[in-house]
Amino acid sequence: MSEGRALRERFEAAFMPNYGVPPLALAKGEGCAVWDADGRRYLDLVGGIAVNSLGHAHPALVEAVSRQVATLAHTSNLYLHEPEVLLAERLIGLLGRPGRIFLANSGTEANEAAVKLAITYGRRHGRGYFVATEMGFHGRTLGALALTGKPSIRDKFGPFPIDVRFVPYGDAGALRDAVTGECAAVFLEPTQGEAGVVPPPEGYLRAAREICSATGALLVADEIQSAIGRTGHWFAHQADGAAPDVLTLAKGLGGGMPIGACVGFGEAATLFGPGDHGSTFGGNPVSCAAALAVLDTIERDGLLDNTKAVGGMLADGIAAIRHPLLKGVRGRGLWLAAVLTEPRSAQVQAAAQEAGFLVNALQPDAVRLAPPLVITEAEARSFLDALPGILEAAHVRA
Incomplete structure:
Protein backbone atom coordinates (compact mmCIF):
# COMPACT_ATOMS: atom_id res chain seq x y z
CA MET A 1 0.00 0.00 0.00
CA HIS A 58 8.73 31.24 1.18
CA PRO A 59 11.89 32.43 2.98
CA ALA A 60 10.27 35.69 4.18
CA LEU A 61 7.35 33.84 5.74
CA VAL A 62 9.54 31.13 7.26
CA GLU A 63 11.87 33.73 8.80
CA ALA A 64 9.05 35.91 10.18
CA VAL A 65 7.14 33.01 11.74
CA SER A 66 10.28 31.36 13.13
CA ARG A 67 11.51 34.60 14.68
CA GLN A 68 8.15 35.44 16.23
CA VAL A 69 7.38 31.98 17.63
CA ALA A 70 10.79 32.01 19.29
CA THR A 71 10.07 35.45 20.79
CA LEU A 72 6.39 35.57 21.79
CA ALA A 73 3.91 33.01 20.47
CA HIS A 74 0.67 33.99 22.22
CA THR A 75 -0.67 36.68 24.54
CA SER A 76 -4.51 36.41 24.40
CA ASN A 77 -6.51 39.63 24.22
CA LEU A 78 -5.59 40.53 27.79
CA TYR A 79 -2.36 42.11 26.55
CA LEU A 80 -1.23 43.86 23.39
CA HIS A 81 1.88 43.30 21.32
CA GLU A 82 3.67 45.23 18.59
CA PRO A 83 2.99 42.89 15.61
CA GLU A 84 -0.78 43.35 15.91
CA VAL A 85 -0.43 47.13 16.14
CA LEU A 86 1.91 47.20 13.14
CA LEU A 87 -0.51 45.03 11.14
CA ALA A 88 -3.55 47.17 11.95
CA GLU A 89 -1.66 50.33 11.03
CA ARG A 90 -0.42 48.74 7.81
CA LEU A 91 -3.88 47.65 6.70
CA ILE A 92 -5.35 51.07 7.41
CA GLY A 93 -2.54 52.64 5.41
CA LEU A 94 -3.17 50.35 2.44
CA LEU A 95 -6.87 51.14 2.58
CA GLY A 96 -6.09 54.85 2.43
CA ARG A 97 -8.74 56.07 4.87
CA PRO A 98 -9.26 56.07 8.63
CA GLY A 99 -10.66 52.88 10.11
CA ARG A 100 -10.39 50.50 13.02
CA ILE A 101 -9.52 46.81 13.05
CA PHE A 102 -10.73 43.68 14.82
CA LEU A 103 -8.46 40.67 14.33
CA ALA A 104 -9.87 37.15 14.26
CA ASN A 105 -8.73 33.68 13.23
CA SER A 106 -10.60 33.12 9.97
CA GLY A 107 -12.93 34.56 7.37
CA THR A 108 -16.13 33.31 8.92
CA GLU A 109 -15.10 34.88 12.24
CA ALA A 110 -14.34 38.17 10.51
CA ASN A 111 -17.86 38.03 9.08
CA GLU A 112 -19.32 37.19 12.50
CA ALA A 113 -17.74 40.39 13.79
CA ALA A 114 -19.29 42.28 10.87
CA VAL A 115 -22.71 40.77 11.66
CA LYS A 116 -22.45 41.94 15.26
CA LEU A 117 -21.42 45.41 14.14
CA ALA A 118 -24.45 45.52 11.83
CA ILE A 119 -26.79 44.31 14.58
CA THR A 120 -25.45 47.02 16.86
CA TYR A 121 -25.88 49.62 14.13
CA GLY A 122 -29.39 48.41 13.38
CA ARG A 123 -30.50 48.62 17.00
CA ARG A 124 -29.01 52.06 17.37
CA HIS A 125 -30.92 53.32 14.32
CA GLY A 126 -34.09 51.23 14.41
CA ARG A 127 -33.16 48.92 11.54
CA GLY A 128 -34.01 45.25 11.64
CA TYR A 129 -33.06 43.24 8.56
CA PHE A 130 -30.11 42.37 6.30
CA VAL A 131 -29.76 41.95 2.55
CA ALA A 132 -27.42 39.43 0.93
CA THR A 133 -27.17 37.73 -2.44
CA GLU A 134 -28.29 34.43 -3.84
CA MET A 135 -25.36 32.01 -4.14
CA GLY A 136 -23.21 34.30 -1.99
CA PHE A 137 -20.91 32.63 0.53
CA HIS A 138 -19.88 34.22 3.83
CA GLY A 139 -18.94 31.27 6.04
CA ARG A 140 -20.20 28.27 7.98
CA THR A 141 -20.77 29.61 11.50
CA LEU A 142 -24.41 30.46 12.17
CA GLY A 143 -24.26 34.23 11.75
CA ALA A 144 -22.21 34.02 8.55
CA LEU A 145 -24.27 31.07 7.33
CA ALA A 146 -27.45 33.09 7.77
CA LEU A 147 -26.08 35.44 5.09
CA THR A 148 -24.97 32.65 2.77
CA GLY A 149 -27.35 32.27 -0.14
CA LYS A 150 -26.73 28.60 -0.87
CA PRO A 151 -29.77 26.58 0.27
CA SER A 152 -27.86 23.30 0.07
CA ILE A 153 -25.58 24.27 2.97
CA ARG A 154 -27.82 26.80 4.70
CA ASP A 155 -31.34 25.46 5.07
CA LYS A 156 -30.66 22.42 7.25
CA PHE A 157 -29.25 24.62 10.04
CA GLY A 158 -32.05 27.19 10.29
CA PRO A 159 -33.85 29.02 11.72
CA PHE A 160 -31.28 31.77 12.05
CA PRO A 161 -30.97 34.62 14.55
CA ILE A 162 -31.14 37.41 11.95
CA ASP A 163 -33.64 38.29 9.22
CA VAL A 164 -31.89 38.09 5.83
CA ARG A 165 -33.49 38.87 2.47
CA PHE A 166 -31.76 37.49 -0.61
CA VAL A 167 -31.55 39.15 -4.03
CA PRO A 168 -29.93 38.00 -7.28
CA TYR A 169 -26.25 38.92 -7.48
CA GLY A 170 -25.54 41.66 -10.01
CA ASP A 171 -29.14 42.94 -10.19
CA ALA A 172 -28.94 46.56 -9.03
CA GLY A 173 -32.68 47.03 -9.47
CA ALA A 174 -33.49 44.11 -7.17
CA LEU A 175 -30.99 45.44 -4.63
CA ARG A 176 -32.55 48.90 -4.77
CA ASP A 177 -36.01 47.45 -4.17
CA ALA A 178 -34.81 45.35 -1.22
CA VAL A 179 -32.89 48.05 0.68
CA THR A 180 -35.09 50.47 2.60
CA GLY A 181 -34.62 52.72 5.60
CA GLU A 182 -35.25 49.67 7.79
CA CYS A 183 -32.29 47.70 6.40
CA ALA A 184 -29.27 47.47 8.73
CA ALA A 185 -26.68 46.20 6.26
CA VAL A 186 -26.01 44.80 2.81
CA PHE A 187 -23.41 42.01 2.57
CA LEU A 188 -21.72 41.60 -0.82
CA GLU A 189 -18.68 39.90 -2.32
CA PRO A 190 -16.93 42.08 -4.95
CA THR A 191 -16.82 38.85 -6.95
CA GLN A 192 -18.75 35.80 -5.81
CA GLY A 193 -16.09 33.24 -4.96
CA GLU A 194 -17.72 29.93 -4.06
CA ALA A 195 -20.48 30.51 -6.61
CA GLY A 196 -17.86 30.02 -9.32
CA VAL A 197 -15.70 33.18 -9.38
CA VAL A 198 -18.58 35.26 -10.72
CA PRO A 199 -17.71 38.96 -11.23
CA PRO A 200 -20.47 41.58 -11.06
CA PRO A 201 -21.73 43.60 -14.03
CA GLU A 202 -19.96 46.91 -14.63
CA GLY A 203 -21.19 49.53 -12.16
CA TYR A 204 -22.94 47.11 -9.81
CA LEU A 205 -20.72 47.74 -6.79
CA ARG A 206 -20.90 51.50 -7.29
CA ALA A 207 -24.69 51.18 -7.45
CA ALA A 208 -24.64 49.20 -4.20
CA ARG A 209 -22.60 51.96 -2.57
CA GLU A 210 -25.08 54.59 -3.77
CA ILE A 211 -28.07 52.57 -2.58
CA CYS A 212 -26.60 52.10 0.89
CA SER A 213 -25.61 55.76 1.14
CA ALA A 214 -29.10 56.88 0.13
CA THR A 215 -30.90 54.60 2.59
CA GLY A 216 -28.41 54.66 5.47
CA ALA A 217 -27.68 50.92 5.39
CA LEU A 218 -24.14 49.71 6.01
CA LEU A 219 -22.32 48.29 2.99
CA VAL A 220 -20.25 45.29 4.08
CA ALA A 221 -17.68 44.03 1.55
CA ASP A 222 -16.68 40.43 2.08
CA GLU A 223 -13.17 40.30 0.63
CA ILE A 224 -12.14 37.07 2.30
CA GLN A 225 -10.96 35.66 -1.05
CA SER A 226 -10.58 38.76 -3.21
CA ALA A 227 -8.23 40.93 -1.14
CA ILE A 228 -4.47 41.05 -0.50
CA GLY A 229 -3.49 41.21 -4.15
CA ARG A 230 -5.58 38.33 -5.46
CA THR A 231 -7.15 40.43 -8.23
CA GLY A 232 -4.06 42.59 -8.86
CA HIS A 233 -5.19 45.25 -6.35
CA TRP A 234 -4.67 45.27 -2.60
CA PHE A 235 -8.45 45.18 -2.22
CA ALA A 236 -10.85 44.38 -5.05
CA HIS A 237 -13.30 47.13 -4.15
CA GLN A 238 -10.62 49.74 -4.84
CA ALA A 239 -10.80 48.98 -8.56
CA ASP A 240 -14.57 49.50 -8.56
CA GLY A 241 -14.65 52.77 -6.61
CA ALA A 242 -17.07 51.36 -4.04
CA ALA A 243 -15.66 51.99 -0.56
CA PRO A 244 -17.50 49.87 2.06
CA ASP A 245 -18.49 50.78 5.61
CA VAL A 246 -17.20 47.42 6.83
CA LEU A 247 -14.58 45.21 5.18
CA THR A 248 -13.75 41.60 6.03
CA LEU A 249 -10.44 39.90 5.22
CA ALA A 250 -8.75 36.54 5.78
CA LYS A 251 -7.27 33.81 3.51
CA GLY A 252 -4.36 35.45 1.65
CA LEU A 253 -3.60 37.85 4.49
CA GLY A 254 -1.70 35.25 6.52
CA GLY A 255 -0.06 33.43 3.62
CA GLY A 256 -0.97 30.12 5.27
CA MET A 257 -1.19 31.16 8.91
CA PRO A 258 -4.75 31.52 10.30
CA ILE A 259 -5.89 35.13 10.55
CA GLY A 260 -8.96 37.22 9.74
CA ALA A 261 -9.75 40.91 10.04
CA CYS A 262 -12.87 43.05 10.22
CA VAL A 263 -12.32 46.71 9.40
CA GLY A 264 -14.87 49.36 10.29
CA PHE A 265 -15.01 52.86 8.81
CA GLY A 266 -16.91 55.93 9.99
CA GLU A 267 -19.55 55.09 12.59
CA ALA A 268 -18.87 51.37 12.10
CA ALA A 269 -15.33 51.84 13.46
CA THR A 270 -16.60 52.65 16.95
CA LEU A 271 -19.81 50.62 17.32
CA PHE A 272 -18.23 48.02 19.61
CA GLY A 273 -17.79 48.89 23.25
CA PRO A 274 -15.65 47.05 25.82
CA GLY A 275 -16.76 43.43 26.07
CA ASP A 276 -18.95 43.47 22.95
CA HIS A 277 -16.72 41.07 21.04
CA GLY A 278 -13.50 39.15 21.50
CA SER A 279 -11.25 36.25 20.53
CA THR A 280 -8.65 34.36 22.52
CA PHE A 281 -6.47 33.63 19.50
CA GLY A 282 -7.40 36.63 17.35
CA GLY A 283 -4.40 38.85 16.70
CA ASN A 284 -1.99 36.04 17.55
CA PRO A 285 1.59 37.37 17.34
CA VAL A 286 2.79 34.62 14.99
CA SER A 287 -0.12 35.10 12.58
CA CYS A 288 0.39 38.88 12.66
CA ALA A 289 4.09 38.47 11.92
CA ALA A 290 3.19 36.23 8.99
CA ALA A 291 0.69 38.78 7.67
CA LEU A 292 3.26 41.57 7.85
CA ALA A 293 5.72 39.39 5.92
CA VAL A 294 3.07 38.75 3.26
CA LEU A 295 2.31 42.46 2.84
CA ASP A 296 6.00 43.41 2.79
CA THR A 297 6.83 40.76 0.19
CA ILE A 298 3.91 41.60 -2.09
CA GLU A 299 5.03 45.23 -2.10
CA ARG A 300 8.79 44.62 -2.31
CA ASP A 301 8.60 42.00 -5.06
Whole structure:
Protein backbone atom coordinates (compact mmCIF):
# COMPACT_ATOMS: atom_id res chain seq x y z
CA MET A 1 0.00 0.00 0.00
CA SER A 2 1.31 3.47 -0.89
CA GLU A 3 2.00 5.97 1.87
CA GLY A 4 -0.67 8.30 0.45
CA ARG A 5 -3.33 5.63 0.46
CA ALA A 6 -2.39 4.62 4.01
CA LEU A 7 -2.73 8.24 5.19
CA ARG A 8 -6.13 8.54 3.50
CA GLU A 9 -7.36 5.41 5.28
CA ARG A 10 -6.11 6.72 8.62
CA PHE A 11 -7.80 10.08 7.88
CA GLU A 12 -11.10 8.34 7.15
CA ALA A 13 -10.93 6.43 10.43
CA ALA A 14 -10.02 9.44 12.59
CA PHE A 15 -12.03 12.37 11.17
CA MET A 16 -15.67 13.29 10.94
CA PRO A 17 -16.99 12.69 7.42
CA ASN A 18 -17.87 16.31 6.57
CA TYR A 19 -14.98 16.58 4.06
CA GLY A 20 -15.20 13.06 2.73
CA VAL A 21 -11.68 11.77 2.12
CA PRO A 22 -9.47 14.19 0.16
CA PRO A 23 -7.99 12.67 -3.01
CA LEU A 24 -4.39 13.51 -2.21
CA ALA A 25 -2.07 13.53 0.82
CA LEU A 26 0.45 16.36 0.53
CA ALA A 27 3.80 16.15 2.28
CA LYS A 28 5.78 19.30 1.38
CA GLY A 29 5.85 22.36 -0.83
CA GLU A 30 8.25 24.88 -2.29
CA GLY A 31 7.20 27.93 -4.26
CA CYS A 32 4.24 26.94 -6.45
CA ALA A 33 5.06 23.23 -6.31
CA VAL A 34 3.86 20.59 -3.84
CA TRP A 35 4.77 16.92 -3.43
CA ASP A 36 2.45 14.19 -2.27
CA ALA A 37 3.26 11.57 0.35
CA ASP A 38 4.56 9.27 -2.39
CA GLY A 39 6.95 11.86 -3.80
CA ARG A 40 5.05 12.99 -6.88
CA ARG A 41 5.31 16.69 -7.80
CA TYR A 42 2.37 18.95 -8.76
CA LEU A 43 2.00 22.58 -9.77
CA ASP A 44 -0.33 24.04 -7.14
CA LEU A 45 -2.99 26.18 -8.85
CA VAL A 46 -5.33 26.09 -5.83
CA GLY A 47 -3.06 27.85 -3.34
CA GLY A 48 -4.86 26.54 -0.27
CA ILE A 49 -8.08 28.12 -1.64
CA ALA A 50 -6.52 31.53 -2.35
CA VAL A 51 -4.56 31.43 0.92
CA ASN A 52 -0.91 30.75 0.05
CA SER A 53 -0.13 34.20 -1.34
CA LEU A 54 3.63 33.60 -1.30
CA GLY A 55 3.45 29.93 -2.20
CA HIS A 56 5.04 27.29 0.00
CA ALA A 57 8.05 27.67 2.30
CA HIS A 58 8.73 31.24 1.18
CA PRO A 59 11.89 32.43 2.98
CA ALA A 60 10.27 35.69 4.18
CA LEU A 61 7.35 33.84 5.74
CA VAL A 62 9.54 31.13 7.26
CA GLU A 63 11.87 33.73 8.80
CA ALA A 64 9.05 35.91 10.18
CA VAL A 65 7.14 33.01 11.74
CA SER A 66 10.28 31.36 13.13
CA ARG A 67 11.51 34.60 14.68
CA GLN A 68 8.15 35.44 16.23
CA VAL A 69 7.38 31.98 17.63
CA ALA A 70 10.79 32.01 19.29
CA THR A 71 10.07 35.45 20.79
CA LEU A 72 6.39 35.57 21.79
CA ALA A 73 3.91 33.01 20.47
CA HIS A 74 0.67 33.99 22.22
CA THR A 75 -0.67 36.68 24.54
CA SER A 76 -4.51 36.41 24.40
CA ASN A 77 -6.51 39.63 24.22
CA LEU A 78 -5.59 40.53 27.79
CA TYR A 79 -2.36 42.11 26.55
CA LEU A 80 -1.23 43.86 23.39
CA HIS A 81 1.88 43.30 21.32
CA GLU A 82 3.67 45.23 18.59
CA PRO A 83 2.99 42.89 15.61
CA GLU A 84 -0.78 43.35 15.91
CA VAL A 85 -0.43 47.13 16.14
CA LEU A 86 1.91 47.20 13.14
CA LEU A 87 -0.51 45.03 11.14
CA ALA A 88 -3.55 47.17 11.95
CA GLU A 89 -1.66 50.33 11.03
CA ARG A 90 -0.42 48.74 7.81
CA LEU A 91 -3.88 47.65 6.70
CA ILE A 92 -5.35 51.07 7.41
CA GLY A 93 -2.54 52.64 5.41
CA LEU A 94 -3.17 50.35 2.44
CA LEU A 95 -6.87 51.14 2.58
CA GLY A 96 -6.09 54.85 2.43
CA ARG A 97 -8.74 56.07 4.87
CA PRO A 98 -9.26 56.07 8.63
CA GLY A 99 -10.66 52.88 10.11
CA ARG A 100 -10.39 50.50 13.02
CA ILE A 101 -9.52 46.81 13.05
CA PHE A 102 -10.73 43.68 14.82
CA LEU A 103 -8.46 40.67 14.33
CA ALA A 104 -9.87 37.15 14.26
CA ASN A 105 -8.73 33.68 13.23
CA SER A 106 -10.60 33.12 9.97
CA GLY A 107 -12.93 34.56 7.37
CA THR A 108 -16.13 33.31 8.92
CA GLU A 109 -15.10 34.88 12.24
CA ALA A 110 -14.34 38.17 10.51
CA ASN A 111 -17.86 38.03 9.08
CA GLU A 112 -19.32 37.19 12.50
CA ALA A 113 -17.74 40.39 13.79
CA ALA A 114 -19.29 42.28 10.87
CA VAL A 115 -22.71 40.77 11.66
CA LYS A 116 -22.45 41.94 15.26
CA LEU A 117 -21.42 45.41 14.14
CA ALA A 118 -24.45 45.52 11.83
CA ILE A 119 -26.79 44.31 14.58
CA THR A 120 -25.45 47.02 16.86
CA TYR A 121 -25.88 49.62 14.13
CA GLY A 122 -29.39 48.41 13.38
CA ARG A 123 -30.50 48.62 17.00
CA ARG A 124 -29.01 52.06 17.37
CA HIS A 125 -30.92 53.32 14.32
CA GLY A 126 -34.09 51.23 14.41
CA ARG A 127 -33.16 48.92 11.54
CA GLY A 128 -34.01 45.25 11.64
CA TYR A 129 -33.06 43.24 8.56
CA PHE A 130 -30.11 42.37 6.30
CA VAL A 131 -29.76 41.95 2.55
CA ALA A 132 -27.42 39.43 0.93
CA THR A 133 -27.17 37.73 -2.44
CA GLU A 134 -28.29 34.43 -3.84
CA MET A 135 -25.36 32.01 -4.14
CA GLY A 136 -23.21 34.30 -1.99
CA PHE A 137 -20.91 32.63 0.53
CA HIS A 138 -19.88 34.22 3.83
CA GLY A 139 -18.94 31.27 6.04
CA ARG A 140 -20.20 28.27 7.98
CA THR A 141 -20.77 29.61 11.50
CA LEU A 142 -24.41 30.46 12.17
CA GLY A 143 -24.26 34.23 11.75
CA ALA A 144 -22.21 34.02 8.55
CA LEU A 145 -24.27 31.07 7.33
CA ALA A 146 -27.45 33.09 7.77
CA LEU A 147 -26.08 35.44 5.09
CA THR A 148 -24.97 32.65 2.77
CA GLY A 149 -27.35 32.27 -0.14
CA LYS A 150 -26.73 28.60 -0.87
CA PRO A 151 -29.77 26.58 0.27
CA SER A 152 -27.86 23.30 0.07
CA ILE A 153 -25.58 24.27 2.97
CA ARG A 154 -27.82 26.80 4.70
CA ASP A 155 -31.34 25.46 5.07
CA LYS A 156 -30.66 22.42 7.25
CA PHE A 157 -29.25 24.62 10.04
CA GLY A 158 -32.05 27.19 10.29
CA PRO A 159 -33.85 29.02 11.72
CA PHE A 160 -31.28 31.77 12.05
CA PRO A 161 -30.97 34.62 14.55
CA ILE A 162 -31.14 37.41 11.95
CA ASP A 163 -33.64 38.29 9.22
CA VAL A 164 -31.89 38.09 5.83
CA ARG A 165 -33.49 38.87 2.47
CA PHE A 166 -31.76 37.49 -0.61
CA VAL A 167 -31.55 39.15 -4.03
CA PRO A 168 -29.93 38.00 -7.28
CA TYR A 169 -26.25 38.92 -7.48
CA GLY A 170 -25.54 41.66 -10.01
CA ASP A 171 -29.14 42.94 -10.19
CA ALA A 172 -28.94 46.56 -9.03
CA GLY A 173 -32.68 47.03 -9.47
CA ALA A 174 -33.49 44.11 -7.17
CA LEU A 175 -30.99 45.44 -4.63
CA ARG A 176 -32.55 48.90 -4.77
CA ASP A 177 -36.01 47.45 -4.17
CA ALA A 178 -34.81 45.35 -1.22
CA VAL A 179 -32.89 48.05 0.68
CA THR A 180 -35.09 50.47 2.60
CA GLY A 181 -34.62 52.72 5.60
CA GLU A 182 -35.25 49.67 7.79
CA CYS A 183 -32.29 47.70 6.40
CA ALA A 184 -29.27 47.47 8.73
CA ALA A 185 -26.68 46.20 6.26
CA VAL A 186 -26.01 44.80 2.81
CA PHE A 187 -23.41 42.01 2.57
CA LEU A 188 -21.72 41.60 -0.82
CA GLU A 189 -18.68 39.90 -2.32
CA PRO A 190 -16.93 42.08 -4.95
CA THR A 191 -16.82 38.85 -6.95
CA GLN A 192 -18.75 35.80 -5.81
CA GLY A 193 -16.09 33.24 -4.96
CA GLU A 194 -17.72 29.93 -4.06
CA ALA A 195 -20.48 30.51 -6.61
CA GLY A 196 -17.86 30.02 -9.32
CA VAL A 197 -15.70 33.18 -9.38
CA VAL A 198 -18.58 35.26 -10.72
CA PRO A 199 -17.71 38.96 -11.23
CA PRO A 200 -20.47 41.58 -11.06
CA PRO A 201 -21.73 43.60 -14.03
CA GLU A 202 -19.96 46.91 -14.63
CA GLY A 203 -21.19 49.53 -12.16
CA TYR A 204 -22.94 47.11 -9.81
CA LEU A 205 -20.72 47.74 -6.79
CA ARG A 206 -20.90 51.50 -7.29
CA ALA A 207 -24.69 51.18 -7.45
CA ALA A 208 -24.64 49.20 -4.20
CA ARG A 209 -22.60 51.96 -2.57
CA GLU A 210 -25.08 54.59 -3.77
CA ILE A 211 -28.07 52.57 -2.58
CA CYS A 212 -26.60 52.10 0.89
CA SER A 213 -25.61 55.76 1.14
CA ALA A 214 -29.10 56.88 0.13
CA THR A 215 -30.90 54.60 2.59
CA GLY A 216 -28.41 54.66 5.47
CA ALA A 217 -27.68 50.92 5.39
CA LEU A 218 -24.14 49.71 6.01
CA LEU A 219 -22.32 48.29 2.99
CA VAL A 220 -20.25 45.29 4.08
CA ALA A 221 -17.68 44.03 1.55
CA ASP A 222 -16.68 40.43 2.08
CA GLU A 223 -13.17 40.30 0.63
CA ILE A 224 -12.14 37.07 2.30
CA GLN A 225 -10.96 35.66 -1.05
CA SER A 226 -10.58 38.76 -3.21
CA ALA A 227 -8.23 40.93 -1.14
CA ILE A 228 -4.47 41.05 -0.50
CA GLY A 229 -3.49 41.21 -4.15
CA ARG A 230 -5.58 38.33 -5.46
CA THR A 231 -7.15 40.43 -8.23
CA GLY A 232 -4.06 42.59 -8.86
CA HIS A 233 -5.19 45.25 -6.35
CA TRP A 234 -4.67 45.27 -2.60
CA PHE A 235 -8.45 45.18 -2.22
CA ALA A 236 -10.85 44.38 -5.05
CA HIS A 237 -13.30 47.13 -4.15
CA GLN A 238 -10.62 49.74 -4.84
CA ALA A 239 -10.80 48.98 -8.56
CA ASP A 240 -14.57 49.50 -8.56
CA GLY A 241 -14.65 52.77 -6.61
CA ALA A 242 -17.07 51.36 -4.04
CA ALA A 243 -15.66 51.99 -0.56
CA PRO A 244 -17.50 49.87 2.06
CA ASP A 245 -18.49 50.78 5.61
CA VAL A 246 -17.20 47.42 6.83
CA LEU A 247 -14.58 45.21 5.18
CA THR A 248 -13.75 41.60 6.03
CA LEU A 249 -10.44 39.90 5.22
CA ALA A 250 -8.75 36.54 5.78
CA LYS A 251 -7.27 33.81 3.51
CA GLY A 252 -4.36 35.45 1.65
CA LEU A 253 -3.60 37.85 4.49
CA GLY A 254 -1.70 35.25 6.52
CA GLY A 255 -0.06 33.43 3.62
CA GLY A 256 -0.97 30.12 5.27
CA MET A 257 -1.19 31.16 8.91
CA PRO A 258 -4.75 31.52 10.30
CA ILE A 259 -5.89 35.13 10.55
CA GLY A 260 -8.96 37.22 9.74
CA ALA A 261 -9.75 40.91 10.04
CA CYS A 262 -12.87 43.05 10.22
CA VAL A 263 -12.32 46.71 9.40
CA GLY A 264 -14.87 49.36 10.29
CA PHE A 265 -15.01 52.86 8.81
CA GLY A 266 -16.91 55.93 9.99
CA GLU A 267 -19.55 55.09 12.59
CA ALA A 268 -18.87 51.37 12.10
CA ALA A 269 -15.33 51.84 13.46
CA THR A 270 -16.60 52.65 16.95
CA LEU A 271 -19.81 50.62 17.32
CA PHE A 272 -18.23 48.02 19.61
CA GLY A 273 -17.79 48.89 23.25
CA PRO A 274 -15.65 47.05 25.82
CA GLY A 275 -16.76 43.43 26.07
CA ASP A 276 -18.95 43.47 22.95
CA HIS A 277 -16.72 41.07 21.04
CA GLY A 278 -13.50 39.15 21.50
CA SER A 279 -11.25 36.25 20.53
CA THR A 280 -8.65 34.36 22.52
CA PHE A 281 -6.47 33.63 19.50
CA GLY A 282 -7.40 36.63 17.35
CA GLY A 283 -4.40 38.85 16.70
CA ASN A 284 -1.99 36.04 17.55
CA PRO A 285 1.59 37.37 17.34
CA VAL A 286 2.79 34.62 14.99
CA SER A 287 -0.12 35.10 12.58
CA CYS A 288 0.39 38.88 12.66
CA ALA A 289 4.09 38.47 11.92
CA ALA A 290 3.19 36.23 8.99
CA ALA A 291 0.69 38.78 7.67
CA LEU A 292 3.26 41.57 7.85
CA ALA A 293 5.72 39.39 5.92
CA VAL A 294 3.07 38.75 3.26
CA LEU A 295 2.31 42.46 2.84
CA ASP A 296 6.00 43.41 2.79
CA THR A 297 6.83 40.76 0.19
CA ILE A 298 3.91 41.60 -2.09
CA GLU A 299 5.03 45.23 -2.10
CA ARG A 300 8.79 44.62 -2.31
CA ASP A 301 8.60 42.00 -5.06
CA GLY A 302 5.99 43.73 -7.20
CA LEU A 303 3.49 40.89 -6.88
CA LEU A 304 0.48 43.07 -7.71
CA ASP A 305 1.98 43.60 -11.15
CA ASN A 306 2.88 39.92 -11.41
CA THR A 307 -0.70 39.00 -10.55
CA LYS A 308 -2.05 41.21 -13.31
CA ALA A 309 0.50 40.00 -15.87
CA VAL A 310 0.36 36.27 -15.19
CA GLY A 311 -3.37 36.35 -14.46
CA GLY A 312 -3.94 38.07 -17.79
CA MET A 313 -1.75 35.52 -19.53
CA LEU A 314 -3.71 32.64 -17.98
CA ALA A 315 -7.08 34.19 -18.84
CA ASP A 316 -6.06 34.93 -22.43
CA GLY A 317 -4.54 31.49 -22.82
CA ILE A 318 -7.63 29.70 -21.57
CA ALA A 319 -9.89 31.88 -23.73
CA ALA A 320 -7.84 30.96 -26.81
CA ILE A 321 -8.31 27.21 -26.35
CA ARG A 322 -10.93 25.63 -28.59
CA HIS A 323 -12.41 22.50 -27.06
CA PRO A 324 -16.01 21.28 -26.85
CA LEU A 325 -15.82 21.05 -23.06
CA LEU A 326 -14.54 24.62 -22.55
CA LYS A 327 -17.01 27.51 -22.66
CA GLY A 328 -14.70 30.30 -21.54
CA VAL A 329 -13.01 31.94 -18.57
CA ARG A 330 -14.00 34.56 -16.01
CA GLY A 331 -12.43 36.32 -13.04
CA ARG A 332 -9.69 38.84 -12.31
CA GLY A 333 -5.97 38.56 -11.69
CA LEU A 334 -4.95 35.19 -10.28
CA TRP A 335 -8.53 34.33 -9.33
CA LEU A 336 -10.09 32.64 -12.33
CA ALA A 337 -12.65 30.04 -13.28
CA ALA A 338 -12.49 27.93 -16.40
CA VAL A 339 -16.16 27.62 -17.34
CA LEU A 340 -17.29 24.33 -18.87
CA THR A 341 -20.05 23.45 -21.30
CA GLU A 342 -20.97 20.38 -19.24
CA PRO A 343 -21.00 19.59 -15.50
CA ARG A 344 -17.65 17.79 -15.59
CA SER A 345 -15.46 19.84 -13.28
CA ALA A 346 -14.73 16.82 -11.08
CA GLN A 347 -13.41 14.98 -14.12
CA VAL A 348 -11.26 18.01 -15.07
CA GLN A 349 -9.84 18.14 -11.56
CA ALA A 350 -8.99 14.44 -11.64
CA ALA A 351 -7.43 14.66 -15.11
CA ALA A 352 -5.39 17.70 -14.08
CA GLN A 353 -4.10 15.86 -11.01
CA GLU A 354 -3.02 12.95 -13.18
CA ALA A 355 -1.18 15.43 -15.40
CA GLY A 356 0.59 17.02 -12.41
CA PHE A 357 -1.60 20.09 -11.78
CA LEU A 358 -3.85 20.86 -8.82
CA VAL A 359 -7.08 22.72 -9.68
CA ASN A 360 -10.39 22.97 -7.85
CA ALA A 361 -13.76 21.65 -9.05
CA LEU A 362 -15.61 24.62 -7.59
CA GLN A 363 -19.02 24.20 -9.24
CA PRO A 364 -20.16 21.39 -11.54
CA ASP A 365 -19.34 23.59 -14.55
CA ALA A 366 -16.53 25.73 -13.13
CA VAL A 367 -12.90 24.94 -12.27
CA ARG A 368 -11.16 27.41 -9.97
CA LEU A 369 -7.57 28.61 -10.35
CA ALA A 370 -6.13 30.58 -7.42
CA PRO A 371 -2.37 29.96 -7.54
CA PRO A 372 0.19 31.72 -5.35
CA LEU A 373 0.89 35.30 -6.39
CA VAL A 374 4.51 34.29 -7.02
CA ILE A 375 3.61 32.03 -9.94
CA THR A 376 5.84 32.63 -12.97
CA GLU A 377 4.89 32.95 -16.62
CA ALA A 378 6.75 29.72 -17.33
CA GLU A 379 4.71 27.85 -14.73
CA ALA A 380 1.47 29.30 -16.07
CA ARG A 381 2.51 28.36 -19.60
CA SER A 382 3.13 24.76 -18.55
CA PHE A 383 -0.49 24.53 -17.43
CA LEU A 384 -1.83 26.17 -20.57
CA ASP A 385 0.18 23.75 -22.70
CA ALA A 386 -1.29 20.81 -20.78
CA LEU A 387 -4.87 22.09 -20.58
CA PRO A 388 -6.14 20.83 -23.98
CA GLY A 389 -5.06 17.31 -23.07
CA ILE A 390 -6.61 17.64 -19.61
CA LEU A 391 -9.91 18.73 -21.15
CA GLU A 392 -9.84 15.88 -23.64
CA ALA A 393 -9.18 13.34 -20.89
CA ALA A 394 -12.05 14.78 -18.83
CA HIS A 395 -14.31 14.86 -21.87
CA VAL A 396 -13.99 11.12 -22.50
CA ARG A 397 -13.73 10.04 -18.84
CA ALA A 398 -16.66 7.93 -17.63
